[in-house]
Amino acid sequence: MLLEVKDLVIEYTTQSGTVHAVDGVSFNLDEGEALGLAGESGCGKTTTALALMRLLPYNGRIVSGSILFRGRDLVKVSDTRIRKIRWKDISIIFQGAMNSLNPVRNIGQQIAEPIVLHEAVEEQEAMRRVGELLELVGINRERMRDYPHEFSGGMRQRVMIAMALACNPKLVIADEPVTALDVMIQAQILELLERLRKELHLSMILISHDLSVMAETCEKVAIMYGGKMMEIGTTVDVFTDAKHPYTQGLVAAFPDIRGPRTMPASIPGDVPSLINPPTGCVFHPRCKFAFDRCTTAEPALAEVTPGRQAACFLYPEVPEVVLRTETVAAR
C-alpha cells in the first residue's frame, strides 16, 4: 500500500466561522494505481490533495486523522522532512497551467527549479534532465529556452506535467489537469498522463468534476460530497452500478451519447454550507431516498458489496459514525 488516508479532518478558519472542508475522509492507493477524486465544486477535493503535501493555505489545518505514505505519517513529520518528500515522492500538476508559469523565465529554468532544489546536481545535469523531461511529454528539447507566452495552452499543461515529473515522484496528484483546455487537447493530455503512468509506474490521484475524464484514466474512483467520502469502488462498477444515491445522481447527470436525446437529470437542491453542515448524512436534504435515520445519524463508509464502499443507510450493513466529534474535542 503506497498511500493510506484515514479519517482525515481538515478545517479552515474564516471570518464567517469554521469551515469543515474535509470531514473524516479515508481512502487507499496502491502502487501504480490511479484514483479519481470526483465531486462538485467545494466538496473538498483540492483540500484533500493539498493536505497530502501539507500545503494547505495559512488558515487551513489538519485537525485529526493520518496520511500514511509508505508507512510514514505525513501529518506528523517535521516541516523539513515534508519539504524533502514534496516533489521527490509526491508532486502535483497544478490547476490552471496558464498562470502557474513565470512569464519572464524560460520554461527550462522553471522545470529545473525542483531538480536543483531537491537534488544536489550541477546546473548542466539539471538542464540535461529538463531536455529528457520535455521529450517525455512530447515537446522538442530545443524549446527549453522559450518563454511561456510562446507556448499554447496544451503545451503549457505539458510543461506543468514535465515539472511534476522532474524529481521522479512515486505519486502524482493531478488537480483538474484538463480543465480549461479544449476537448481535443484534453484527450491528448489524458493520453499522455496515461502513457506516462504506465511507463514510469506512477501512482496518480486525478481530481476532476468531469466523470468522463475519470472513466478514461482511473481504475478506482472516490466520490466526495460536502467534505465526506460517499462512495469508493472500481471505475466500471461505480459508473455502471452506483450504490450511493449521490453517485447515482452524478452519473445520471451525464448525458449518454447512445441514449435518447433527453435533458440530463440534475440533483435538486444546493451544495450544503460546510460552516453549518446538515445533521446526520450531509446529503439527506437532497436525497430522494432519505428517511428518518438519515437526519439524525451519520452513515460511515463501509463495504456494501465486495470491493465497494458506500456511506448510505440504504444498505443495512452500513454502521453509524460514532464519537468522532468527541475524539476531536479531546485533542
Added chain:
Amino acid sequence: MGATEVVVRPRVVSPFQASLRVALRRMQVVWVGIRHSRTAMVGLAILVLFIGMAVFAPWLAPYGPIDRVADTSNCVPNISCPLSPPSAQHPLGISEEGSDIYSQVIWGSQISLIVGIFSAMVASVLGTAVGLVSGYMGGWVDEVMMRFNDVVLSVPWLVLMIIVAARIGTIDLLGLILVIGLTGWSITARVIRAQVLSVKERLFVERARMIGSSRSHILLRHIFPNAFPLIFANTILTVAVSILSEAVLAFLGLSIYNTVSWGKVINQAIGGGALVIGGNVWWVIVPGLCLVFLVFGFYLFGFALDEILNPRLRRR
C-alpha cells in the same frame, strides 16, 4: 578519405562558459532590438555624444575646468577679459572668474554623468531592496519600512538642501552622490513595493512555494525578474532626476569646489549677469540645453530599452 572513423567528441563546456554564452546571446537579442527601435537609437546617439564628450573632455576642451584664461591686468576687452561675450577664441565667452565657458561646459558633462549615474544606482539599489523586502515580507516588516519611508518622503529635501548648501557651500564627489542617492530612493521603493505586492499573488509564486523554494529564491528568481523592467525604467528615470538634482544643488551653490558642472556654470552665469539685458545669454542657454538633451536621451533610451527587455511587451 575512405572509411575513417568519425569520433564525435562531446564538447566540454563549463557552467561558466555556458552561462557566458547565454548572456552573450541575450545581449545580441537586445542589440537587435535596439537597432530596430528608432527611439532607442536616437536616445543612444544622444547618450554616446555626451559620454564621448565626458570621456574625451581633456582633449576636447581647450582649457581646464577652472583655469583662468583672462588676465585682468592685461586683456583685450570683449575678447579675453572676464565677462567677455562669445568670440572666435572663446566660443561661449569668458566667465566672471576668467574661465573659458566653452571648456567649462565640456568638463561639466563629466560631473553631470558621474553624479547622475552613480546616485541613481545608490537610490535604485536601496529603493529596490526596501521595496522587494517590504512588499514580499509584509506584516510588521512592511509596516516599519514603509513608515520609515514616509519619514524620508516627508522631508522637504530641497529645503534641506538649501540649508545644507548655505551652511557648507562645497562638497566632494562621493558626498554629492550620497546626498542625492540617499534622498532619492523612497519613490523607487514605493513603486517596487506596489509591483511586488501584485506579483507575489500570482499563481507561479504559489507554485514555487509549493515546490519548496525558499523565500529568498522566490524573491530573487521569481519576483525580482518580474519587477526588473520596472526597476530598470525607474533607474533610468532616476538617472535623469539625479542629473537634474545635481544641477539644482549646484545652481543653489552646493557644488564640488575644484571642478565645474552644468548647474554650477548656470549658477555663475546668473551671478555674472547673463540674463541681464546685454548679458551673455549663451552662458545660460548652452549648459541648459546640454542638461535638457542629456536627460531627454536617458528617457528615450530607458523607455525603449524597457520595451525591448520586457518579454511581454516584445513584438512578435
